[in-house]
Amino acid sequence: MTDAVETVRKGPVLAIAWQAGRILDFVLSVLTVAMTVLMALLVVVAVVMRYVFGAPLTYSYDLSTLIFAWMVFLGLGLAEFDRAHLAVDVVDEMIPARLYPVLIVVRQIALAMLTLAMASIGWQLFQRAGMIMPSLRISIGWLYASMPIGFLLLSLAQILVIPKVLADRNARNG
Secondary structure (H helix, E strand, O other): OOHHHHHHHOOHHHHHHHHHHHHHHHHHHHHHHHHHHHHHHHHHHHHHHHHOOOOOOOOHHHHHHHHHHHHHHHHHHHHHHOOOOOOOOHHHHHOOOOOHHHHHHHHHHHHHHHHHHHHHHHHHHHHOOOOEEOOOOEEOHHHHOHHHHHHHHHHHHHHHOHHHHHHHHHHHHO
């Protein structure tokens, strides 16, 4: 581990955020990989059942939609940990080194607030979900719940990624 990474991790709050971020990143990675494999298997089985055996799976469309929604919204937090979201970093490069930590903290908190607002909108949508998915015989709320939970996890990721972003910048400049 580089000295820059160690410097960022020395504070107790940053060290806890660093560890919590690594744990959440791992959990989200496992979940999204499992859902990707499950969805791929489901689609293959559905195609084989329909075209080879002539017996389509009635639930495959609804289940793959459900899995896809959860995969997308859980993937938001995972992409944040990997810094894979689109970003314009030209401003980052122009900021003096001593102001960079302030910019990062302010930016990440602003993004977390925005995604909390999105989670709130998702929660309102979830509360209105009264329909039943016919083929699965479960509430469509299971589908709509992916939005508020995904955005809550993204908000958490946006805060927990701060030590990593600072360490990456220090490592690049150090």
